[in-house]
């Protein structure tokens with residue numbers, strides 16, 4: 001088996017020596033450096049965890065046109081594509097340096113150097129940070145007026161996921177909650193029907209790097225008696241965040257995801273920002289990726305359901321279970337939520353979004369449920385409160 005030697009780097013510090021499989025780009029062997037604290041948090045629990053972190057770092061084969069690109073360029077795997085692009089990312093400061101190379105972070109950092117899209121990278125002699133870009137939706141990094149920006153598309157030929165991101169931005173703004181990504185709609189020209197994508201600024205920088213919650217959770221062994229939710233809060237507190245801040249953020253996110261029916265708040269869809277010099281956690285990363293919401297994949301659902309049993313991909317299996325995590329219901333103001341007309345106006349940008357009335361009916365049903373929760377808590381919590389009052 002042919003192999004290649006690389007150093008895994010964190011800016012200009014060597015984190016580990018790696019032997020990579022020439023063909024697949026997978027990690028064959030890891031020799032950690034004398035600074036284990038520099039290992040990526042999600043790959044810090046032994047060689048296997050680093051292998052998995054590397055695999056997870058590679059752009060998913062299911063994203064956009066990646067499978068076609070690999071075939072066209074004769075690249076055998078997404079990890080190999082990642083190696084070709086030196087593992088560079090615009091979300092954090094890890095990369096790989098071929099053994100014997102004199103390259104420095106200054107030479108390669110996508111935060112300060114030009115870069116290309118994946119299809120142009122080889123011809124343009126640039127590296128592309130898109131090879132380390134997660135998520136299923138088609139997307140790419142761009143430089144707009146010297147600012148690193150992420151352009152996202154949709155699944156299929158309607159714009160709802162992108163417009164949902166714009167809606168979430170509008171909601172957080174109206175709530176006066178500033179720690180969220182601001183997505184703007186972008187019209188894609190050239191397509192037969194008018195379609196919108198969305199664009200947002202990079203929330204990582206030369207000094208701050210993003211660590212997804214999955215890596216925070218995986219960085220320490222969890223006691224079986226402790227939930228993943230509490231474990232996440234505990235690890236964040238150990239790295240310098242206040243428990244109150246983390247809980248406040250997560251509860252606000254649960255509440256706003258509920259009203260938007262965002263069913264996809266998995267552990268790669270939120271995280272923290274870390275100072276890459278001190279390695280201390282600085283704050284929760286701004287709320288991003290709220291696109292899989294507003295009944296985007298089941299727009300007729302609200303017509304036949306009371307919307308009380310919606311399943312989610314998150315810390316709990318249903319929205320109702322998630323609401324149980326909320327200790328302070330006043331984190332969201334009902335009177336500041338977007339109204340039906342504002343949402344209708346936003347969706348009217350794209351006439352390919354079907355069943356808008358049904359989606360809006362769903363939103364209003366959710367607002368009623370939320371109102372009830374705000375006033376009385378969940379039915380079983382009401383019961384608890386009532387019985388305590390009765391006993392007294």
Ligand SMILES: Nc1ncnc2c1ncn2[C@@H]1O[C@H](COP(=O)(O)OP(=O)(O)OP(=O)(O)O)[C@@H](O)[C@H]1O
Nearest residue numbers: 091134135136137150200201202203204268288289
């Ligand atoms: N503004 C940003 N700044 C830095 N990194 C970002 C930003 N937005 C997204 N990312 C990174 O890119 C990844 C993919 O982005 P995003 O979650 O928006 O895509 P997606 O395709 O909608 O994901 P999913 O498959 O969860 O639906 C994120 O998990 C995060 O690591």
Ligand SMILES: [Mg+2]
Nearest residue numbers: 135268269289
């Ligand atoms: Mg995502």
